[in-house]
Amino acid sequence: MGEDLLREALEENKLFVEKLLAKPQPGSAGPTGTWRTYRPVVNEGKCIKCGLCWLYCPEEAIEWSPGGLPKIDYRFCKGCGVCVQECPVKAIDFVYEGE
Template sequence: MKVLIPKSKPAKGAVGKTGLWRTSKPVVNHNKCIKCVICWAFCPETTILRFEDNSVDIDYEYCKGCGVCANECPVNAIEMVED
């Protein structure tokens, strides 16, 4: 019998669109953002999108809405709002 090894390769969204798990979502206030990218560094699911000028946005397909980014932002530029 062919042996099934439970192996997997790194891939984006290997266990599906985790954005569906979210109950509240982070929203970036670009007027307040100082482009420090602390949110990008802290996001446990790498769903902060970082652009060339260090501005950021959220990948809502995979963001689980944990709120770590909002908690870590030093200028309160990220707000959690009901999804």
């Protein structure tokens, strides 16, 4: 009975749900990659694939699967450098943008 009530309420508020609710989408603040002064670059030879950079990235801009290399999404990476700081083997270089 509960789910019926919910469906009814959603039906009544269709316009609200479909049009007026904000939906999760990348880039809600624009292309935040332009905020960067320094760019983190993974040194693939040094990387031990531990996943700590993925774990600590506050932006979820790093893609990583267990056993794989991390991949940084430069469209949205803000260049905070937390991954550079947390990498246990210093395998991420912090490169000045434009170089």
